[in-house]
Amino acid sequence: MSxxxxxxxxxxxxxxxxxMKSFYFSQPESDIQPGRFFNVWLPGVDEKPFSVSDVxxxxxEITVKAVGPFSRKMMDVRRGDLVGLxxxxxxxxxxxxxALLVGGGMGIVPLRYLTRLLRQQGFYFExxxxxxxxxxxxxxxxxxxxxxxxxxxxxxxLGYKGxxxxxxxxxxxxxxxxxxxxxxxxxxLVKVMDLAAQVGLDYEIxxxxxxxxxxxxxxxxxxDGSGIRLCKEGPVLTRQEAEKVSEWGMPHRDATGRRxxx
Amino acid sequence: xxxLLKTSFLGKTYPSPLVLASGVLGLTADSMKRVLDAxxxxxxxxxxxxxxxxxxxxxxxxxxxxxLLNAVGLSNPGVDEMVKEIRKLREQAGxxxxxxxxxxxxxxxxxxxxxxxxxxxxPDLIEVNVSCPNVSSEFGTPFGSHERxxxxxxxxxxxxxxxxxxxxxxxxxxxxxxxMAKICEENGADAITAINTVGPGMLIDTGxxxxxxxxxxxxxxxxxIFPLALKAVYxxxxxxxxxxxxxxxxxxxxxxxxxxxxxxRMVGIGSGVYYGDIELFTHINRxxxxxxxxxxxxxxxxxxxIAYE
Numbered sequence: 001m002s003x004x005x006x007x008x009x010x011x012x013x014x015x016x017x018x019x020m021k022s023f024y025f026s027q028p029e030s031d032i033q034p035g036r037f038f039n040v041w042l043p044g045v046d047e048k049p050f051s052v053s054d055v056x057x058x059x060x061e062i063t064v065k066a067v068g069p070f071s072r073k074m075m076d077v078r079r080g081d082l083v084g085l086x087x088x089x090x091x092x093x094x095x096x097x098x099a100l101l102v103g104g105g106m107g108i109v110p111l112r113y114l115t116r117l118l119r120q121q122g123f124y125f126e127x128x129x130x131x132x133x134x135x136x137x138x139x140x141x142x143x144x145x146x147x148x149x150x151x152x153x154x155x156x157x158l159g160y161k162g163x164x165x166x167x168x169x170x171x172x173x174x175x176x177x178x179x180x181x182x183x184x185x186x187x188x189l190v191k192v193m194d195l196a197a198q199v200g201l202d203y204e205i206x207x208x209x210x211x212x213x214x215x216x217x218x219x220x221x222x223x224d225g226s227g228i229r230l231c232k233e234g235p236v237l238t239r240q241e242a243e244k245v246s247e248w249g250m251p252h253r254d255a256t257g258r259r260x261x262x
Numbered sequence: 263x264x265x266l267l268k269t270s271f272l273g274k275t276y277p278s279p280l281v282l283a284s285g286v287l288g289l290t291a292d293s294m295k296r297v298l299d300a301x302x303x304x305x306x307x308x309x310x311x312x313x314x315x316x317x318x319x320x321x322x323x324x325x326x327x328x329x330l331l332n333a334v335g336l337s338n339p340g341v342d343e344m345v346k347e348i349r350k351l352r353e354q355a356g357x358x359x360x361x362x363x364x365x366x367x368x369x370x371x372x373x374x375x376x377x378x379x380x381x382x383x384x385p386d387l388i389e390v391n392v393s394c395p396n397v398s399s400e401f402g403t404p405f406g407s408h409e410r411x412x413x414x415x416x417x418x419x420x421x422x423x424x425x426x427x428x429x430x431x432x433x434x435x436x437x438x439x440x441x442m443a444k445i446c447e448e449n450g451a452d453a454i455t456a457i458n459t460v461g462p463g464m465l466i467d468t469g470x471x472x473x474x475x476x477x478x479x480x481x482x483x484x485x486x487i488f489p490l491a492l493k494a495v496y497x498x499x500x501x502x503x504x505x506x507x508x509x510x511x512x513x514x515x516x517x518x519x520x521x522x523x524x525x526x527r528m529v530g531i532g533s534g535v536y537y538g539d540i541e542l543f544t545h546i547n548r549x550x551x552x553x554x555x556x557x558x559x560x561x562x563x564x565x566x567x568i569a570y571e
Contacts, residue, residue: 003325007469039321043470047320082469084321212334213323217536219287219308227296229287232539256314257289258339 034114035092041084104184130164276303283532284364291351301543304360329484333477348383377422393433393458420450427452499525515549525567
């Protein structure tokens with residue numbers, strides 16, 4: 001892990017949609033488990049945490065969707081531009097057999113790298129991915145090739161119409177699935193935790209909070225009820241850890257540290 | 263309470279001389295509770311002012327070989343929110359744990375106002391941050407560099423704090439630290455916290471050839487400043503009667519002991535959390551205890567300030 005800032009040239013860029021791109025860097029560190037993240041620095045703009053979407057043959061992939069000022073600036077990055085990377089930070093996913101991977105929106109990103117590793121282990125797993133529309137769901141072909149994959153979209157433009165959690169219920173009742181991985185919007189995650197608990201399944205879930213340092217000292221990403229720092233003990237939490245937290249589903253703390261109730 | 267490590271400070275006894283320094287893990291009750299559980303005798307909140315502040319963009323906290331460089335820029339949720347968190351922490355942690363509230367103001371008067379609001383939450387100490395080096399573009403050079411400002415702010419805060427003791431957090435960037443400490447003493451301060459971060463300093467990325475911190479410059483903390491902090495504590499303890507919270511680069515029990523031998527009553531740990539994580543408090547407590555047993559020392563006051571004699 002490197003906590004110190006270092007800049008790396010962008011080796012390649014792939015467009016998934018007008019507002020979503022993957023950026024490729026020469027792999028900065030060896031211990032990049034899926035779910036761990038890098039702080040990405042755009043000189044003159046800002047620095048934000050991003051989970052890794054893939055590591056393959058010495059190349060690391062980071063996938064970004066333009067949703068705010070920083071990620072919109074990311075869309076202007078060109079091949080050869082220097083981007084700062086610090087990490088990998090935090091704790092990632094561990095490996096479990098017979099898992100169901102439930103991803104929503106950009107939460108799909110860390111699950112895609114997890115999929116590569118589970119496959120390498122020869123594990124059986126299934127995937128359930130949701131988004132507002134087909135364009136919101138990256139890596140459709142990879143997931144479909146690698147595992148039995150079900151797509152669900154709000155508008156029905158890909159797979160079933162509805163919410164992922166509607167389909168999760170049926171999946172986890174199938175006895176061959178015994179573990180859940182999930183990442184996505186928090187409203188979805190709250191539902192996922194609930195459904196998993198109902199049938200007594202263990203899970204690992206990746207959560208998101210505003211972060212400043214990435215190294216466990218600023219206190220910005222500590223979640224109430226637990227004292228857990230999402231940048232250090234997270235962003236992936238086990239069921240046991242996640243159940244201690246009292247603030248899931250509440251408005252997140254913003255840069256001031258105040259809960260953003262707007 | 264641990265007989266060996268128990269430390270009296272301003273009329274109260276804490277289970278350890280170790281204090282979480284302001285700026286690290288001090289934003290919420292649950293975060294500070296975890297540090298108390300790990301063995302800190304007291305925790306200091308992140309500095310807060312009247313209104314919520316976002317602080318500077320990132321990178322705002324940057325490790326380098328000798329320590330950390332930071333320009334967080336006094337981000338904080340404002341006094342209303344912090345009063346709630348301090349109250350919540352008090353409920354969780356009880357009366358025996360120390361809760362120190364760190365306050366700042368953009369003006370002398372604002373220091374008083376924030377203090378008046380902060381005392382509603384009944385902290386054990388108001389720590390007065392007159393020395394943040396990261397907001398000078400906005401606030402001007404830190405008040406802590408000017409004797410008149412420190413004198414005035416000390417008086418204002420002392421009055422606003424009522425019966426809650428106050429500690430002025432000093433910077434080494436002033437004409438004379440000894441004189442500054444005496445000014446605090448003469449104007450009603452109950453303690454001194456020494457020192458704040460040093461500098462500011464800078465780091466440049468040789469790839470993009472630009473400063474890395476969004477704010478370009480930031481305060482230096484961690485191992486690089488330990489000898490500076492230790493010397494400051496030694497000077498203040500030798501020249502005033504105020505109890506001192508010795509803070510700056512402490513990462514080990516040996517360094518904590520050095521602070522105590524220089525005269526510190528309590529020892530602040532901030533950047534140390536980066537090196538030894540939250541368990542650092544547990545480890546240092548354990549090592550201090552073993553050292554005391556080995557040397558047959560019953561209380562740390564036996565060695566406090568011993569370097570001076």
